[in-house]
Amino acid sequence: xxxxxxNRMTPYLFLAPAGLVLAFALFYPICxxxxxxFLDWNPSxxxxxxxxxxxxxxFKLFSDDAFRESMGVTLKFAAVVVTIEMFLGVGLAxxxxxxxxxxxxxxxxxxxxxxxxxxxxGLMWRYMYHPTVGIFNKxxxxxxxxxxxWLSDGSWAxxxxxxxxxxxxxxxxxxxxxxxxxxxPASAIEASRIDGASGWQQILYIKLPLMLPVLIVTxxxxxxxSFKVLEVILVMTNGGPGLSTEILSLRINRTASEFRELGEAxxxxxxxxxVLLILTFTMFIYNKAQDARAARLRAVEEEV
Amino acid sequence: MPDxxxxxLRKDYGAVNVIENLNLxxxxxxxxxxxxPSGCGKSTTLRMIAGLESVTGGQIMIGDRDVxxxxxxERDLAMVFQDYALYPHMNVAKNMSFALRLARMxxxxxxxxxxxxxxxxxxxxxLDRKPAELSGGQRQRVAMGRALVRDAGxxxxxxxxxxxxxxxxxxMRAELALMSQxxxxxxxxxxxxxxxxxxxxxxxxxxxxxxxxxxxTPEELYRNPANKFVAGFIGSPTMNFLSAELIExxxxxxxxxxxxxxxxxxxxxxxxxAHKDRQIHLGIRPSxxxxxxGGLKMPVILSEYIGAQSVLISELGGERVAIExxxxxxxxxxxxxxxxxxxxxxxxxxxxxxxxx
Ligand SMILES: Nc1ncnc2c1ncn2[C@@H]1O[C@H](COP(=O)(O)OP(=O)(O)O)[C@@H](O)[C@H]1O
Ligand SMILES: [Mg+2]
Numbered sequence: 001x002x003x004x005x006x007n008r009m010t011p012y013l014f015l016a017p018a019g020l021v022l023a024f025a026l027f028y029p030i031c032x033x034x035x036x037x038f039l040d041w042n043p044s045x046x047x048x049x050x051x052x053x054x055x056x057x058x059f060k061l062f063s064d065d066a067f068r069e070s071m072g073v074t075l076k077f078a079a080v081v082v083t084i085e086m087f088l089g090v091g092l093a094x095x096x097x098x099x100x101x102x103x104x105x106x107x108x109x110x111x112x113x114x115x116x117x118x119x120x121x122g123l124m125w126r127y128m129y130h131p132t133v134g135i136f137n138k139x140x141x142x143x144x145x146x147x148x149x150w151l152s153d154g155s156w157a158x159x160x161x162x163x164x165x166x167x168x169x170x171x172x173x174x175x176x177x178x179x180x181x182x183x184x185p186a187s188a189i190e191a192s193r194i195d196g197a198s199g200w201q202q203i204l205y206i207k208l209p210l211m212l213p214v215l216i217v218t219x220x221x222x223x224x225x226s227f228k229v230l231e232v233i234l235v236m237t238n239g240g241p242g243l244s245t246e247i248l249s250l251r252i253n254r255t256a257s258e259f260r261e262l263g264e265a266x267x268x269x270x271x272x273x274x275v276l277l278i279l280t281f282t283m284f285i286y287n288k289a290q291d292a293r294a295a296r297l298r299a300v301e302e303e304v
Numbered sequence: 305m306p307d308x309x310x311x312x313l314r315k316d317y318g319a320v321n322v323i324e325n326l327n328l329x330x331x332x333x334x335x336x337x338x339x340x341p342s343g344c345g346k347s348t349t350l351r352m353i354a355g356l357e358s359v360t361g362g363q364i365m366i367g368d369r370d371v372x373x374x375x376x377x378e379r380d381l382a383m384v385f386q387d388y389a390l391y392p393h394m395n396v397a398k399n400m401s402f403a404l405r406l407a408r409m410x411x412x413x414x415x416x417x418x419x420x421x422x423x424x425x426x427x428x429x430x431l432d433r434k435p436a437e438l439s440g441g442q443r444q445r446v447a448m449g450r451a452l453v454r455d456a457g458x459x460x461x462x463x464x465x466x467x468x469x470x471x472x473x474x475x476m477r478a479e480l481a482l483m484s485q486x487x488x489x490x491x492x493x494x495x496x497x498x499x500x501x502x503x504x505x506x507x508x509x510x511x512x513x514x515x516x517x518x519x520x521t522p523e524e525l526y527r528n529p530a531n532k533f534v535a536g537f538i539g540s541p542t543m544n545f546l547s548a549e550l551i552e553x554x555x556x557x558x559x560x561x562x563x564x565x566x567x568x569x570x571x572x573x574x575x576x577x578a579h580k581d582r583q584i585h586l587g588i589r590p591s592x593x594x595x596x597x598g599g600l601k602m603p604v605i606l607s608e609y610i611g612a613q614s615v616l617i618s619e620l621g622g623e624r625v626a627i628e629x630x631x632x633x634x635x636x637x638x639x640x641x642x643x644x645x646x647x648x649x650x651x652x653x654x655x656x657x658x659x660x661x
Contacts, residue, residue: 185387185389185392187385187387187388187389188389188390188391188392190356190385190389191383191385191389191390191391191450192391192402193355193356193375193376193377194354194355194356194376194377194381194382194383194403195377195402195403195406195450195454196377196403196406196407197377197402197406198377201406205402206391209393210392210393212393297434297436297437
């Protein structure tokens with residue numbers, strides 16, 4: 001082997017151990033799961049004893065109303081939650097992007113919810129939503145209103161988990177937007193003031209368009225995450241009442257542990273994985289497109 | 305196009321006072337250049353006029369309107385920034401038309417205006433490009449164009465040419481001078497480059513540490529600098545400064561230093577009487593030396609031959625001095641030459657206050 005080709009191989013040699021670990025830690029379980037999704041497999045059986053049923057699990061899923069509803073809840077949850085969080089997070093960032101005394105303390109406070117473990121967040125909100133001793137209903141009652149069935153009515157329960165998620169994850173969008181805002185070219189914004197832009201027009205025509213690349217990545221990250229949400233809802237409602245808050249990861253959990261259908265659970269996981277892959281891939285392509293654009297611009301610049 | 309007046313203008317950044325008490329009148333349609341070393345408060349002054357920086361004290365009057373508390377857009381001005389401050393996400397046409405679109409001018413008019421200005425700036429071919437796809441010089445012209453499409457009463461420039469290479473800077477300077485002749489508007493131009501100031505300004509305002517050292521026409525500043533700072537700042541190559549004593553010999557005053565004595569014209573006698581027999585600072589422009597017999601014998605330490613002119617570095621009274629002479633043949637270093645200095649071309653300064661005598 002020549003020296004040049006040895007040199008070219010060196011990085012891969014160093015990467016090999018990590019690659020092996022990755023292969024075992026990532027591909028093995030995924031392959032296992034894909035294989036399992038073709039089986040009629042009960043947790044009391046070893047995987048070798050399970051009957052191979054081909055695509056039957058998948059067909060069953062598509063005609064399963066509960067699964068379809070769960071998929072619907074997940075999509076609805078992700079869409080609602082991410083929309084609200086984007087508006088709130090970006091709005092807050094635009095509002096707090098100024099140098100007033102005490103602003104750094106305020107910013108830190110805003111980030112706190114994100115640092116709390118999801119299980120704790122779930123518990124906390126469950127107590128606050130408690131029909132009699134929870135702070136919301138106690139307050140409502142002390143003002144002379146009726147209590148709200150926060151977690152015991154389907155629509156309210158959905159709203160309740162949305163509120164909890166918004167509370168926890170708006171800060172994520174807030175800090176990323178704030179960072180993006182603060183790295184915008186100050187003079188371009190000043191130029192727009194001279195050109196006659198009002199505060200709103202500065203936001204609409206200068207700030208938001210310039211923040212867009214960051215906002216898109218943030219949106220995709222949040223979207224991916226909201227599809228995988230589990231703990232908070234598990235603790236708060238465990239999917240109920242009925243199927244009103246049964247998002248996909250809860251459904252998978254129940255299918256495996258309650259209905260004891262490991263094959264079906266695997267098939268669901270695979271479908272969720274595909275959705276997430278599509279989202280991740282979108283982000284990847286978007287980043288690639290940005291890089292390509294940047295490279296093209298650099299090339300143009302060097303040429304002139 | 306009203307005149308602009310700064311009255312008792314003051315600017316503090318927290319506890320730091322940057323500008324203490326600035327008073328300046330700018331006549332209608334005048335091209336005013338604020339010039340001074342880096343950090344002297346030129347940009348701060350300009351940005352206060354623009355409304356980008358709050359005013360700590362005093363007034364900014366445009367015409368008879370006190371604009372010091374108004375938003376930038378209420379002041380009827382356009383500005384060119386040092387880093388151009390183009391909108392990165394808009395193409396050249398959109399950049400130039402942004403203000404017009406905000407003002408809800410009709411589309412057809414906007415297009416004609418943009419095309420017109422783009423044509424005068426050689427930008428027609430680039431109207432669809434984003435700023436990142438342009439060279440530095442083109443970006444600079446877009447920044448100019450963006451200010452020009454607006455029919456603002458006042459144009460502000462903050463070192464608009466400082467990011468260009470020397471050749472391009474020279475070209476743009478000439479174009480700016482032409483432009484300022486064509487459109488007679490109030491222009492306030494900030495630069496640290498005295499050549500730019502001299503070539504562009506109807507009026508030059510020399511600043512130092514947030515204070516105005518002198519304001520006047522380029523000629524006034526060059527011929528009659530009010531103090532040593534202005535004398536040293538204006539003119540290239542820089543004025544030579546020498547220590548000397550003012551003495552009277554046989555009825556004429558002369559500046560006598562180590563190895564030289566320059567007789568001063570009688571016309572200056574009365575004003576200089578009070579300083580007789582005192583130390584002074586003598587300022588001689590490099591161009592005030594003339595080669596000729598009977599002058600001071602001076603060694604040529606270094607010779608910079610530029611073509612029609614040479615700048616010689618020599619020594620006088622223990623100080624390095626620069627001498628600018630017309631040359632046909634290069635003068636070589638190591639020679640000794642004789643130079644005379646005209647007494648009416650020297651400048652005298654009080655060594656303590658540095659004020660011109
Ligand atoms: N935002 C600011 N905060 C504190 N000091 C500032 C600020 N901007 C400028 N200064 C100070 O004010 C002085 C004048 O600055 P500037 O007007 O930018 O100078 P220049 O004449 O080079 O344009 C400098 O000493 C600078 O450090
Ligand atoms: Mg400056």
